[in-house]
Amino acid sequence: MVNQPDLEARSPWSTNNDKQMVKINPPKAVINGKIRVPGSKSLTNRALIIAALAEGRSQINGILKSDDSYWCIDVLRKLGVEVEVEGETAYIQGSAGNWLNPSGELYVGSAGTIARFLPGALAVGKGSWSLTGSKRMSERPIAPLLQSLITLGTDITFNQAEGCLPLTIRADGLRGGEVTLPGSTSSQFISGLLISAPYAKEQVVLHIDGEVVQRDYVQMTLDMMSSFGITAKVSQDGQTIYIPTGRYQAQSVLLEPDVSTCCYFWALAALTAGCVRIEGISADSTSQPDIEMLNTLELMGCTVLRGENFVEVQGVKQLKGGFTISMKKWSDQTLTIAAMAPFADGPITLTDAAHIRHHECDRISAICAELTKLGLHVEEHHDGLTIYPGQPVATLLDSYDDHRMAMALSLIGMKVENIGIMDPGCVSKTCPNYFEQLSQLGVEIKY
Structure with a gap:
Protein backbone atom coordinates (compact mmCIF):
# COMPACT_ATOMS: atom_id res chain seq x y z
CA MET A 1 0.00 0.00 0.00
CA VAL A 2 1.41 3.38 -1.06
CA ASN A 3 1.30 6.06 1.61
CA GLN A 4 -0.70 9.09 0.50
CA PRO A 5 1.11 12.43 0.83
CA ASP A 6 -0.33 15.18 3.00
CA LEU A 7 -0.27 17.93 0.39
CA GLU A 8 -1.81 20.43 2.81
CA ALA A 9 1.53 20.54 4.64
CA ARG A 10 3.37 21.58 1.47
CA SER A 11 4.08 25.30 1.25
CA PRO A 12 4.33 27.81 -1.62
CA TRP A 13 8.10 27.19 -1.43
CA SER A 14 7.49 23.56 -2.34
CA THR A 15 8.06 22.13 -5.82
CA ASN A 16 7.14 19.00 -7.80
CA ASN A 17 3.86 18.43 -5.97
CA ASP A 18 2.24 17.73 -9.34
CA LYS A 19 4.65 14.85 -9.96
CA GLN A 20 3.54 11.40 -8.80
CA MET A 21 6.92 9.79 -9.32
CA VAL A 22 10.55 10.52 -10.10
CA LYS A 23 12.69 7.98 -11.95
CA ILE A 24 16.43 7.94 -11.29
CA ASN A 25 19.22 6.45 -13.38
CA PRO A 26 22.97 6.41 -12.76
CA PRO A 27 25.06 9.22 -14.23
CA LYS A 28 26.47 8.58 -17.71
CA ALA A 29 29.82 10.16 -16.88
CA VAL A 30 32.02 10.42 -13.80
CA ILE A 31 30.63 13.01 -11.42
CA ASN A 32 32.95 15.91 -10.67
CA GLY A 33 31.01 18.88 -9.38
CA LYS A 34 30.85 21.82 -7.02
CA ILE A 35 27.60 22.89 -5.37
CA ARG A 36 26.20 24.95 -2.54
CA VAL A 37 23.35 23.75 -0.38
CA PRO A 38 20.77 25.91 1.41
CA GLY A 39 20.88 26.84 5.09
CA SER A 40 20.33 24.52 8.01
CA LEU A 255 23.54 30.45 9.29
CA GLU A 256 25.60 27.50 8.11
CA PRO A 257 24.50 25.38 5.15
CA ASP A 258 22.48 22.32 6.11
CA VAL A 259 24.97 19.52 6.79
CA SER A 260 22.14 16.97 6.75
CA THR A 261 21.46 17.88 3.12
CA CYS A 262 25.16 17.92 2.28
CA CYS A 263 25.38 14.26 3.28
CA TYR A 264 23.27 13.06 0.34
CA PHE A 265 25.59 14.75 -2.15
CA TRP A 266 28.70 13.42 -0.42
CA ALA A 267 27.07 9.97 -0.53
CA LEU A 268 26.50 10.46 -4.27
CA ALA A 269 30.26 10.93 -4.71
CA ALA A 270 30.98 7.91 -2.53
CA LEU A 271 28.70 5.60 -4.50
CA THR A 272 29.82 6.65 -7.98
CA ALA A 273 33.59 6.93 -7.41
CA GLY A 274 33.02 10.58 -8.26
CA CYS A 275 33.96 13.85 -6.61
CA VAL A 276 31.60 16.39 -5.05
CA ARG A 277 32.80 19.59 -3.40
CA ILE A 278 30.30 21.52 -1.28
CA GLU A 279 31.26 25.14 -0.83
CA GLY A 280 30.44 27.40 2.10
CA ILE A 281 30.73 24.63 4.69
CA SER A 282 33.42 23.73 7.21
CA ALA A 283 34.24 20.26 8.48
CA ASP A 284 34.92 21.93 11.83
CA SER A 285 31.19 22.60 12.31
CA THR A 286 30.36 21.97 15.94
CA SER A 287 26.67 22.83 15.75
CA GLN A 288 25.49 20.17 13.29
CA PRO A 289 26.11 16.56 14.37
CA ASP A 290 25.61 15.09 10.90
CA ILE A 291 29.15 16.26 10.08
CA GLU A 292 30.06 12.84 11.57
CA MET A 293 29.12 11.47 8.13
CA LEU A 294 32.58 12.46 6.89
CA ASN A 295 34.30 10.10 9.32
CA THR A 296 32.02 7.26 8.24
CA LEU A 297 32.71 7.93 4.56
CA GLU A 298 36.43 7.66 5.33
CA LEU A 299 35.73 4.39 7.16
CA MET A 300 34.05 3.18 3.96
CA GLY A 301 37.19 4.00 1.96
CA CYS A 302 36.44 7.48 0.62
CA THR A 303 38.86 10.39 0.62
CA VAL A 304 37.68 13.55 2.36
CA LEU A 305 39.33 16.91 1.73
CA ARG A 306 38.52 19.42 4.47
CA GLY A 307 39.14 22.99 3.32
CA GLU A 308 38.65 26.31 5.08
CA ASN A 309 35.35 26.96 3.32
CA PHE A 310 34.53 23.68 1.57
CA VAL A 311 34.40 19.93 2.03
CA GLU A 312 35.14 17.58 -0.86
CA VAL A 313 34.46 13.84 -0.99
CA GLN A 314 36.11 11.50 -3.50
CA GLY A 315 34.42 8.14 -3.81
CA VAL A 316 35.87 4.71 -4.48
CA LYS A 317 34.98 1.81 -6.77
CA GLN A 318 34.25 -0.49 -3.83
CA LEU A 319 32.91 0.80 -0.52
CA LYS A 320 33.99 -0.96 2.65
CA GLY A 321 31.55 -2.48 5.11
CA GLY A 322 31.79 -4.97 7.94
CA PHE A 323 31.21 -2.59 10.84
CA THR A 324 28.66 -1.50 13.40
CA ILE A 325 28.07 2.19 14.05
CA SER A 326 26.01 4.11 16.60
CA MET A 327 23.64 6.67 15.08
CA LYS A 328 22.65 8.18 18.44
CA LYS A 329 24.18 11.61 17.81
CA TRP A 330 23.40 11.86 14.09
CA SER A 331 20.36 9.70 13.52
CA ASP A 332 19.09 11.73 10.53
CA GLN A 333 21.71 9.92 8.45
CA THR A 334 20.61 6.42 9.42
CA LEU A 335 18.63 6.13 6.20
CA THR A 336 21.52 7.51 4.13
CA ILE A 337 23.98 4.91 5.39
CA ALA A 338 21.31 2.21 5.00
CA ALA A 339 20.89 3.12 1.31
CA MET A 340 24.67 3.02 0.73
CA ALA A 341 25.22 -0.21 2.65
CA PRO A 342 24.10 -2.73 -0.04
CA PHE A 343 27.04 -1.60 -2.18
CA ALA A 344 29.65 -2.16 0.54
CA ASP A 345 31.81 -5.31 0.75
CA GLY A 346 30.41 -6.43 4.09
CA PRO A 347 27.29 -6.01 6.24
CA ILE A 348 26.71 -2.76 8.11
CA THR A 349 24.75 -2.54 11.35
CA LEU A 350 23.25 0.75 12.52
CA THR A 351 22.25 1.06 16.19
CA ASP A 352 20.96 3.52 18.83
CA ALA A 353 18.31 5.05 16.56
CA ALA A 354 15.07 3.81 18.12
CA HIS A 355 13.73 7.38 18.34
CA ILE A 356 13.54 7.72 14.54
CA ARG A 357 10.54 5.41 14.61
CA HIS A 358 8.59 8.49 15.73
CA HIS A 359 9.67 10.94 13.03
CA GLU A 360 7.82 11.65 9.77
CA CYS A 361 7.26 7.90 9.61
CA ASP A 362 8.62 4.87 11.42
CA ARG A 363 11.89 5.25 9.60
CA ILE A 364 13.43 1.97 10.71
CA SER A 365 10.43 -0.09 9.60
CA ALA A 366 10.05 1.95 6.40
CA ILE A 367 13.65 1.67 5.20
CA CYS A 368 13.65 -2.07 5.95
CA ALA A 369 10.47 -2.49 3.90
CA GLU A 370 11.82 -0.56 0.91
CA LEU A 371 15.24 -2.24 0.90
CA THR A 372 13.45 -5.59 1.02
CA LYS A 373 11.40 -4.55 -2.04
CA LEU A 374 14.72 -4.11 -3.81
CA GLY A 375 15.54 -7.77 -3.16
CA LEU A 376 18.06 -7.05 -0.42
CA HIS A 377 18.67 -8.92 2.82
CA VAL A 378 17.90 -6.68 5.80
CA GLU A 379 17.45 -7.44 9.49
CA GLU A 380 15.33 -5.05 11.53
CA HIS A 381 16.25 -4.37 15.17
CA HIS A 382 14.37 -2.36 17.79
CA ASP A 383 16.93 0.46 17.53
CA GLY A 384 18.26 0.05 13.99
CA LEU A 385 19.00 -2.46 11.27
CA THR A 386 21.63 -4.61 9.58
CA ILE A 387 22.03 -4.37 5.80
CA TYR A 388 23.86 -7.04 3.82
CA PRO A 389 25.63 -6.54 0.49
CA GLY A 390 23.50 -7.26 -2.53
CA GLN A 391 22.47 -6.17 -6.00
CA PRO A 392 19.17 -4.24 -5.87
CA VAL A 393 16.60 -4.83 -8.59
CA ALA A 394 14.75 -1.95 -10.23
CA THR A 395 11.43 -1.22 -8.58
CA LEU A 396 9.08 1.54 -7.47
CA LEU A 397 9.74 2.75 -3.93
CA ASP A 398 7.48 4.56 -1.45
CA SER A 399 8.77 7.79 0.11
CA TYR A 400 6.22 7.65 2.98
CA ASP A 401 5.72 11.44 2.64
CA ASP A 402 9.14 11.67 4.33
CA HIS A 403 11.87 13.87 2.86
CA ARG A 404 14.68 11.76 4.32
CA MET A 405 13.23 8.52 2.94
CA ALA A 406 12.99 10.05 -0.55
CA MET A 407 16.48 11.53 -0.53
CA ALA A 408 18.09 8.40 0.91
CA LEU A 409 16.33 6.03 -1.50
CA SER A 410 17.37 8.23 -4.43
CA LEU A 411 20.94 7.08 -3.73
CA ILE A 412 20.02 3.57 -4.88
CA GLY A 413 19.48 5.13 -8.31
CA MET A 414 23.13 6.17 -8.44
CA LYS A 415 24.00 2.49 -8.99
CA VAL A 416 20.83 0.87 -10.35
CA GLU A 417 18.80 1.67 -13.48
CA ASN A 418 15.14 2.70 -13.29
CA ILE A 419 14.67 3.32 -9.61
CA GLY A 420 11.30 4.99 -9.11
CA ILE A 421 10.35 7.01 -6.02
CA MET A 422 6.78 8.06 -5.30
CA ASP A 423 5.91 11.65 -4.35
CA PRO A 424 9.17 13.50 -5.07
CA GLY A 425 7.61 16.72 -3.78
CA CYS A 426 8.07 15.57 -0.17
CA VAL A 427 11.72 16.68 -0.25
CA SER A 428 10.50 20.28 -0.01
CA LYS A 429 10.43 19.86 3.76
CA THR A 430 14.18 20.53 3.75
CA CYS A 431 15.49 20.80 0.17
CA PRO A 432 12.90 21.69 -2.49
CA ASN A 433 15.43 21.63 -5.37
CA TYR A 434 17.11 18.36 -4.36
CA PHE A 435 16.35 16.45 -7.56
CA GLU A 436 17.26 19.46 -9.69
CA GLN A 437 20.67 19.62 -8.00
CA LEU A 438 21.18 15.90 -8.63
CA SER A 439 20.39 16.50 -12.30
CA GLN A 440 22.89 19.37 -12.48
CA LEU A 441 25.58 17.03 -11.15
CA GLY A 442 24.87 14.53 -13.94
CA VAL A 443 22.34 12.11 -12.45
CA GLU A 444 19.55 11.20 -14.87
CA ILE A 445 16.26 12.48 -13.42
CA LYS A 446 12.91 11.95 -15.16
CA TYR A 447 9.41 12.81 -13.93
Missing part, protein backbone atom coordinates in the same frame (compact mmCIF):
# COMPACT_ATOMS: atom_id res chain seq x y z
CA LYS A 41 16.71 23.75 8.82
CA SER A 42 17.55 23.30 12.49
CA LEU A 43 19.41 26.60 12.71
CA THR A 44 16.82 28.48 10.63
CA ASN A 45 13.81 27.79 12.85
CA ARG A 46 15.77 28.34 16.06
CA ALA A 47 16.99 31.70 14.77
CA LEU A 48 13.57 32.78 13.49
CA ILE A 49 11.74 32.07 16.75
CA ILE A 50 14.45 33.54 18.99
CA ALA A 51 14.60 36.65 16.80
CA ALA A 52 10.80 36.95 17.06
CA LEU A 53 11.10 36.88 20.86
CA ALA A 54 13.97 39.39 20.87
CA GLU A 55 14.00 43.14 21.38
CA GLY A 56 14.82 44.98 18.13
CA ARG A 57 15.20 44.10 14.46
CA SER A 58 17.27 41.05 13.54
CA GLN A 59 18.80 40.02 10.23
CA ILE A 60 19.07 36.27 9.61
CA ASN A 61 21.30 35.48 6.64
CA GLY A 62 21.36 32.11 4.90
CA ILE A 63 17.91 30.87 5.87
CA LEU A 64 16.56 27.65 4.42
CA LYS A 65 13.54 28.31 2.20
CA SER A 66 11.62 25.09 2.67
CA ASP A 67 8.22 23.97 3.94
CA ASP A 68 9.32 23.94 7.58
CA SER A 69 10.72 27.47 7.51
CA TYR A 70 7.75 28.76 5.50
CA TRP A 71 5.27 27.59 8.15
CA CYS A 72 7.49 29.02 10.88
CA ILE A 73 7.44 32.44 9.22
CA ASP A 74 3.70 32.11 8.56
CA VAL A 75 3.06 31.44 12.26
CA LEU A 76 5.19 34.40 13.36
CA ARG A 77 3.33 36.73 10.99
CA LYS A 78 -0.01 35.51 12.35
CA LEU A 79 1.27 36.45 15.81
CA GLY A 80 1.86 39.98 14.58
CA VAL A 81 5.62 39.75 14.00
CA GLU A 82 6.95 41.69 11.01
CA VAL A 83 9.00 39.29 8.86
CA GLU A 84 10.48 40.30 5.53
CA VAL A 85 12.19 37.74 3.31
CA GLU A 86 14.58 38.85 0.57
CA GLY A 87 16.32 35.94 -1.12
CA GLU A 88 17.91 33.88 1.65
CA THR A 89 17.79 36.70 4.21
CA ALA A 90 15.00 37.28 6.73
CA TYR A 91 14.46 40.52 8.66
CA ILE A 92 12.48 40.11 11.88
CA GLN A 93 11.12 42.87 14.09
CA GLY A 94 11.14 41.25 17.50
CA SER A 95 8.14 41.25 19.83
CA ALA A 96 10.11 41.28 23.11
CA GLY A 97 7.86 38.39 24.11
CA ASN A 98 4.62 40.37 23.71
CA TRP A 99 2.68 38.89 20.80
CA LEU A 100 0.61 41.56 19.03
CA ASN A 101 -2.14 39.12 18.07
CA PRO A 102 -3.30 37.50 21.34
CA SER A 103 -5.47 34.84 19.66
CA GLY A 104 -5.80 32.82 16.49
CA GLU A 105 -5.24 29.48 14.81
CA LEU A 106 -1.63 28.59 14.05
CA TYR A 107 -0.72 25.84 11.57
CA VAL A 108 2.72 24.22 11.84
CA GLY A 109 2.54 21.84 8.86
CA SER A 110 4.66 18.75 9.47
CA ALA A 111 7.48 20.71 11.13
CA GLY A 112 8.59 19.01 14.32
CA THR A 113 10.78 21.97 15.24
CA ILE A 114 7.88 24.42 15.18
CA ALA A 115 5.57 22.03 17.04
CA ARG A 116 8.21 21.75 19.79
CA PHE A 117 9.57 25.34 19.83
CA LEU A 118 6.31 27.28 19.43
CA PRO A 119 4.32 26.21 22.53
CA GLY A 120 6.93 27.59 24.90
CA ALA A 121 7.29 30.78 22.87
CA LEU A 122 3.54 31.30 23.07
CA ALA A 123 3.51 30.56 26.80
CA VAL A 124 5.72 33.55 27.58
CA GLY A 125 3.05 35.95 26.32
CA LYS A 126 -0.60 36.55 27.09
CA GLY A 127 -3.35 35.13 24.93
CA SER A 128 -5.10 32.04 23.64
CA TRP A 129 -4.06 30.21 20.50
CA SER A 130 -4.97 26.91 18.85
CA LEU A 131 -2.18 24.87 17.27
CA THR A 132 -2.82 22.47 14.42
CA GLY A 133 -0.56 20.51 12.12
CA SER A 134 -0.43 17.85 9.44
CA LYS A 135 -1.94 14.41 9.98
CA ARG A 136 1.45 12.90 10.80
CA MET A 137 2.42 15.81 13.06
CA SER A 138 -0.81 15.22 14.99
CA GLU A 139 0.31 11.63 15.60
CA ARG A 140 3.67 12.63 17.06
CA PRO A 141 3.34 13.04 20.85
CA ILE A 142 4.84 16.09 22.53
CA ALA A 143 3.44 15.39 26.00
CA PRO A 144 6.69 15.77 28.00
CA LEU A 145 7.25 19.30 26.70
CA LEU A 146 3.64 20.31 27.23
CA GLN A 147 3.63 18.91 30.76
CA SER A 148 6.69 21.01 31.59
CA LEU A 149 4.86 24.14 30.37
CA ILE A 150 1.81 23.19 32.45
CA THR A 151 4.12 22.84 35.46
CA LEU A 152 5.35 26.38 34.78
CA GLY A 153 1.81 27.79 34.69
CA THR A 154 0.50 27.37 31.15
CA ASP A 155 -3.07 26.18 30.54
CA ILE A 156 -3.14 23.61 27.72
CA THR A 157 -6.23 21.81 26.41
CA PHE A 158 -5.93 18.87 24.04
CA ASN A 159 -8.57 19.05 21.33
CA GLN A 160 -8.23 15.39 20.30
CA ALA A 161 -5.56 12.95 21.53
CA GLU A 162 -3.88 13.61 24.87
CA GLY A 163 -0.36 14.99 24.46
CA CYS A 164 -0.69 15.71 20.72
CA LEU A 165 -1.79 18.41 18.32
CA PRO A 166 -4.33 19.91 17.85
CA LEU A 167 -4.36 21.78 21.15
CA THR A 168 -5.20 25.14 22.67
CA ILE A 169 -2.73 27.18 24.72
CA ARG A 170 -3.98 29.81 27.14
CA ALA A 171 -0.98 31.75 28.35
CA ASP A 172 -0.32 34.38 31.00
CA GLY A 173 3.45 34.16 31.15
CA LEU A 174 5.70 31.46 32.60
CA ARG A 175 6.17 31.28 36.37
CA GLY A 176 9.64 29.78 36.34
CA GLY A 177 11.10 27.32 38.83
CA GLU A 178 12.35 23.75 38.51
CA VAL A 179 11.14 21.32 35.88
CA THR A 180 12.23 17.89 34.62
CA LEU A 181 12.23 16.54 31.06
CA PRO A 182 13.27 13.10 29.74
CA GLY A 183 16.41 13.05 27.66
CA SER A 184 15.70 9.86 25.72
CA THR A 185 12.59 10.88 23.77
CA SER A 186 13.55 14.01 21.83
CA SER A 187 16.15 16.72 22.23
CA GLN A 188 13.58 19.10 20.70
CA PHE A 189 11.51 18.97 23.92
CA ILE A 190 14.53 20.30 25.82
CA SER A 191 15.21 22.94 23.17
CA GLY A 192 11.58 24.04 23.16
CA LEU A 193 11.69 24.77 26.87
CA LEU A 194 15.14 26.37 26.74
CA ILE A 195 14.12 28.90 24.08
CA SER A 196 11.23 30.24 26.17
CA ALA A 197 12.83 29.95 29.64
CA PRO A 198 14.54 33.40 29.79
CA TYR A 199 11.11 35.07 29.68
CA ALA A 200 9.83 33.35 32.84
CA LYS A 201 9.11 35.49 35.91
CA GLU A 202 11.72 33.54 37.88
CA GLN A 203 14.77 31.54 36.82
CA VAL A 204 14.05 28.19 35.21
CA VAL A 205 16.15 25.24 36.29
CA LEU A 206 15.81 22.36 33.84
CA HIS A 207 16.70 18.87 35.01
CA ILE A 208 17.23 16.23 32.33
CA ASP A 209 16.28 12.68 33.27
CA GLY A 210 18.55 10.16 31.56
CA GLU A 211 20.93 10.37 28.64
CA VAL A 212 20.03 12.91 25.96
CA VAL A 213 19.27 11.75 22.43
CA GLN A 214 21.21 14.00 20.05
CA ARG A 215 22.69 16.23 22.73
CA ASP A 216 24.45 18.28 20.03
CA TYR A 217 21.08 19.75 19.07
CA VAL A 218 20.60 20.95 22.65
CA GLN A 219 24.00 22.61 22.38
CA MET A 220 22.91 24.14 19.07
CA THR A 221 20.00 25.76 20.91
CA LEU A 222 22.19 26.99 23.76
CA ASP A 223 24.65 28.47 21.25
CA MET A 224 21.87 30.26 19.37
CA MET A 225 20.47 31.63 22.64
CA SER A 226 23.93 32.87 23.57
CA SER A 227 24.35 34.62 20.22
CA PHE A 228 21.17 36.58 21.04
CA GLY A 229 22.46 37.53 24.49
CA ILE A 230 21.21 34.81 26.86
CA THR A 231 23.85 32.43 28.20
CA ALA A 232 22.67 29.45 30.23
CA LYS A 233 24.82 27.55 32.70
CA VAL A 234 25.12 23.79 32.28
CA SER A 235 26.12 21.50 35.13
CA GLN A 236 29.32 19.50 34.79
CA ASP A 237 27.42 16.29 34.06
CA GLY A 238 25.21 18.07 31.53
CA GLN A 239 22.01 17.01 33.25
CA THR A 240 20.95 20.36 34.75
CA ILE A 241 20.66 23.66 32.92
CA TYR A 242 20.20 27.01 34.66
CA ILE A 243 18.61 29.61 32.38
CA PRO A 244 18.82 33.23 33.54
CA THR A 245 15.86 35.57 33.13
CA GLY A 246 16.25 38.24 30.50
CA ARG A 247 15.40 39.31 26.97
CA TYR A 248 17.03 38.27 23.72
CA GLN A 249 18.64 41.17 21.87
CA ALA A 250 18.33 41.53 18.10
CA GLN A 251 21.32 40.34 16.10
CA SER A 252 22.64 39.88 12.59
CA VAL A 253 23.58 36.20 12.17
CA LEU A 254 24.83 34.03 9.32
